[in-house]
Amino acid sequence: xxxxxxxxxxxxxxxxxxxxxxxxxxxxxxxxxxxxLKYRLDDDLDALRAEIWAxxxxxxxxxxxxxxxxxxxxxxxxxxxxxxxxxxxxxRRIPWSTPEYTNYYKLGGPVxxxxxxxxxxLCRCIPFLRGGEDAASESWRQxxxxxCVWVLREGGAVFVYPEAGRSRSGWLxxxxxKDFLGKLALDVPGSKFLCVYLRADGxxxxxxxPAKGAKLRVAADLIDGVLPGxxxxxxxxxxxxxxxxxxxxxxxxxxxxxxxxxxNDVVDLKGALLRENFSDDLSEADQEWLERHLTPRExxxxxxxxxxxxxxxxxxxxxxxxxxHKALGRAVIVVPNGAFHEIEIDLFRRKATHIPxxxxxxxxxxxxDEDKLHCVAVLRGGFIGDEETEGDxxxxxxxxxxxxxxxxxxxxxxLDMIASxxxxxRTASRLALTENSGLPGVLWRGKPQEWSLSLSHSGRYAxxxxxIS
Amino acid sequence: xxxxxxxxxxxxxxxxxxxxxxTEKRITAGxxxxxxxxxxxxxxxxNTPYLGHIVGMGIESSNLADITMSIERQFLTKxxxxxxxxxxxxxxxxxxxxGKLRILDGQDALAATPGLSVKMLMDLGHMPKNDGYLEKVMxxxxxxxxxxxxxxxxxxxxxAGKAEKLADGERSExxxxxxxxxxxxxxxxxxxADASKLAASKAxxxxxxxxxxxxxxxxxxxxxEKIKGVSAGGDAAALAKLRGEEAEIRTRLKMSxxxxxxxxxxxxxxxxxxxxxxxxxxxxxAGLQEAVALAEKLS
Numbered sequence: 138x139x140x141x142x143x144x145x146x147x148x149x150x151x152x153x154x155x156x157x158x159x160x161x162x163x164x165x166x167x168x169x170x171x172x173x174l175k176y177r178l179d180d181d182l183d184a185l186r187a188e189i190w191a192x193x194x195x196x197x198x199x200x201x202x203x204x205x206x207x208x209x210x211x212x213x214x215x216x217x218x219x220x221x222x223x224x225x226x227x228x229r230r231i232p233w234s235t236p237e238y239t240n241y242y243k244l245g246g247p248v249x250x251x252x253x254x255x256x257x258x259l260c261r262c263i264p265f266l267r268g269g270e271d272a273a274s275e276s277w278r279q280x281x282x283x284x285c286v287w288v289l290r291e292g293g294a295v296f297v298y299p300e301a302g303r304s305r306s307g308w309l310x311x312x313x314x315k316d317f318l319g320k321l322a323l324d325v326p327g328s329k330f331l332c333v334y335l336r337a338d339g340x341x342x343x344x345x346x347p348a349k350g351a352k353l354r355v356a357a358d359l360i361d362g363v364l365p366g367x368x369x370x371x372x373x374x375x376x377x378x379x380x381x382x383x384x385x386x387x388x389x390x391x392x393x394x395x396x397x398x399x400x401n402d403v404v405d406l407k408g409a410l411l412r413e414n415f416s417d418d419l420s421e422a423d424q425e426w427l428e429r430h431l432t433p434r435e436x437x438x439x440x441x442x443x444x445x446x447x448x449x450x451x452x453x454x455x456x457x458x459x460x461x462h463k464a465l466g467r468a469v470i471v472v473p474n475g476a477f478h479e480i481e482i483d484l485f486r487r488k489a490t491h492i493p494x495x496x497x498x499x500x501x502x503x504x505x506d507e508d509k510l511h512c513v514a515v516l517r518g519g520f521i522g523d524e525e526t527e528g529d530x531x532x533x534x535x536x537x538x539x540x541x542x543x544x545x546x547x548x549x550x551x552l553d554m555i556a557s558x559x560x561x562x563r564t565a566s567r568l569a570l571t572e573n574s575g576l577p578g579v580l581w582r583g584k585p586q587e588w589s590l591s592l593s594h595s596g597r598y599a600x601x602x603x604x605i606s
Numbered sequence: 607x608x609x610x611x612x613x614x615x616x617x618x619x620x621x622x623x624x625x626x627x628x629t630e631k632r633i634t635a636g637x638x639x640x641x642x643x644x645x646x647x648x649x650x651x652x653n654t655p656y657l658g659h660i661v662g663m664g665i666e667s668s669n670l671a672d673i674t675m676s677i678e679r680q681f682l683t684k685x686x687x688x689x690x691x692x693x694x695x696x697x698x699x700x701x702x703x704x705g706k707l708r709i710l711d712g713q714d715a716l717a718a719t720p721g722l723s724v725k726m727l728m729d730l731g732h733m734p735k736n737d738g739y740l741e742k743v744m745x746x747x748x749x750x751x752x753x754x755x756x757x758x759x760x761x762x763x764x765x766a767g768k769a770e771k772l773a774d775g776e777r778s779e780x781x782x783x784x785x786x787x788x789x790x791x792x793x794x795x796x797x798x799a800d801a802s803k804l805a806a807s808k809a810x811x812x813x814x815x816x817x818x819x820x821x822x823x824x825x826x827x828x829x830x831e832k833i834k835g836v837s838a839g840g841d842a843a844a845l846a847k848l849r850g851e852e853a854e855i856r857t858r859l860k861m862s863x864x865x866x867x868x869x870x871x872x873x874x875x876x877x878x879x880x881x882x883x884x885x886x887x888x889x890x891x892a893g894l895q896e897a898v899a900l901a902e903k904l905s
Contacts, residue, residue: 209828239832239844240832242835243832243835243836243839243844244828244831244832244834244835245831245834245835246834246835246838247838249831249835250835250838339814339817341814341817341818342818342821344821344824344825345821345824345825345828346821346824348817348820348821404668408668410639410640410666410668410669410672411668413672414672425675426671426672426675429671429674429675429711430671455668459667469810469811469814470814470818471811471815471865471868471869472865473712473715473716473865473868474657474667474670474715474718475670475671475674475714475715476712476715476861476864476865477671478711478861479861479865492857492858492861493818493822493858493861493862493865494818494858494862495858542659544659545764548764564776566768566772566776566779566780567776567779567780567783568783569761569765569768569780569783569784569786569787570761570764570765571758571761571786571787571790572754572757572758572760572761573790574754575750575753575754575757580783580786580787581783582779582782582783583782583783583785583786584786585786595666595668
């Protein structure tokens with residue numbers, strides 16, 4: 138939809154003013170990042186910049202900047218990391234940003250708010266309103282989209298977060314692409330995507346800003362916007378998300394943090410000790426005991442399910458919490474034993490939230506029958522899978538033979554499962570189990586593998602899971 | 607409610623009339639039904655972990671809350687007066703009439719052994735502090751650190767046992783894995799030998815938690831700034847939404863603070879070693895060295 142004349146006029150004025158002040162504003166932003174927040178950029182950044190700018194110099198058309206999103210100041214940090222100071226006069230390469238209106242435009246008292254707005258105006262911001270399904274919000278989004286199209290058609294650059302918000306798991310999931318950037322590229326076919334994955338070392342979760350003094354590492358690439366024959370926004374977005382996911386893997390290769398973070402838990406529903414806080418017909422439970430395990434929101438959901446589902450629903454919550462506890466442990470987020478309230482489960486959406494960090498995990502019940510429950514949880518490193526798409530996590534649930542130690546059985550079960558799912562390994566004798574900080578791991582060819590192995594046993598059952606991504 | 611608790615009826619005793627040793631015995635007896643490792647349970651003392659099968663009682667995590675509730679059922683205390691703290695729904699327990707012992711959310715985070723459960727009761731003021739008894743109680747940090755060591759030694763022994771039975775091709779691959787395990791065990795042995803190194807390794811978890819706590823404070827300040835900005839505009843719906851966000855962040859901050867307390871305690875305690883920790887560390891180091899020697903015979 139074409140913009141109205143007054144919108145174009147306003148954009149032209151904003152462009153003119155920001156162009157006039159681009160050098161002092163940019164230097165102020167860079168100085169703030171470097172000297173006030175004491176951020177450091179990766180030592181290899183010069184080489185990356187040279188490579189990216191060689192590609193940009195070879196492309197005369199518009200550019201859509203697309204980056205992962207973890208903090209509220211990512212746009213500034215990506216701009217600082219990618220844009221060399223000696224190129225600040227290359228006006229059309231300086232990206233327009235698309236910040237969320239509710240996050241930035243009403244901050245503090247009138248003076249502070251006016252200053253922030255002025256800065257955002259000079260930083261070429263087009264405010265977005267991501268929430269709201271009403272007509273006004275829809276219209277706002279459409280107008281913001283049209284402004285981006287206008288900027289690109291004028292040969293400029295826009296910066297949009299493909300995930301449309303900060304990642305609550307700290308992981309960019311390529312199998313959940315959003316169409317916005319694909320649509321944008323279709324409207325401006327000559328554009329290219331500048332894909333950027335920027336993250337501070339040690340940045341685990343979504344925060345307002347990286348920790349002061351953090352080192353920022355970047356992986357980036359310039360790729361085609363629309364390929365010949367591409368007419369579907371989803372296909373274009375998928376290609377963009379796939380490239381960002383590759384850059385994400387590149388970034389994680391240089392990180393000390395564990396990339397794959399998953400966990401599992403099995404519950405034997407016939408275990409006698411599981412029933413002792415319930416009435417004989419399992420339709421009632423000791424309220425105090427329930428409250429020790431469940432948050433008020435979970436208790437409400439439990440009550441809504443009715444007495445017939447009380448027992449199983451409670452253990453679904455428990456099983457999911459235990460699986461999340463293990464997945465979080467991989468990310469060095471220790472949930473103290475018994476701190477059940479720190480993890481809140483949404484059984485309907487199959488999501489879990491670690492309340493102190495706000496991290497969100499995906500859940501999947503692979504076994505849910507009269508005898509047992511088995512849940513896997515994924516924080517990061519791969520896709521959990523669903524009814525339509527295979528995930529990156531494999532699991533096995535087995536019955537412990539009588540007279541066998543469940544601990545020994547689950548270890549053998551895990552190694553057999555891993556060996557049988559890999560043509561190169563084939564036999565479990567090539568693998569070994571290891572323990573590191575209380576977490577199980579796997580050795581193959583003498584090297585620790587990042588498979589996020591998780592083991593669990595309960596009563597008659599044992600279960601293991603690992604990630605293949 | 608028609609529902610009745612199935613536990614045997616226990617007559618609660620004023621915890622102040624008991625010695626720490628008697629309290630510990632009662633606590634241990636109270637968890638008997640949940641212990642799946644009978645041998646370890648039979649030999650349990652103040653420092654036997656509730657969880658874990660190698661040196662622990664083998665209690666499942668699904669019964670963790672039952673441990674705490676078992677303690678609550680067995681003892682009476684004078685710390686029964688609810689005193690408001692923080693937000694309207696939060697309270698602490700202060701001295702009052704003799705009544706049911708109540709362990710509040712998060713207070714049992716470090717109570718991983720019967721001895722640490724007794725320490726928790728002392729720390730919360732339910733019973734007087736007894737330094738003589740506490741000398742015999744291993745800190746939570748060392749319960750975790752030695753537990754990890756036992757797991758590692760166990761994994762190494764099992765792998766050595768397996769490798770021994772394998773033939774040529776498979777054996778060489780198994781030995782490569784075994785060599786790595788031996789290296790890891792030696793590294794961990796060296797870590798346990800040096801309290802300052804162990805403290806540095808535990809400091810990582812603390813640093814993570816501290817960074818998370820600081821980030822949340824920043825998030826709270828930002829939300830307060832947004833509230834300030836929206837308040838001037840008179841948008842009631844936006845203001846209500848932001849107030850909700852503020853309450854959510856404050857809840858997260860409270861939990862984050864509790865978590866920080868645990869990791870700080872672990873980080874601090876890992877650097878301090880008393881005779882009881884020296885003794886337990888020596889035991890696990892001997893276990894690791896024995897497993898290493900066994901594995902090295904094969905290579």
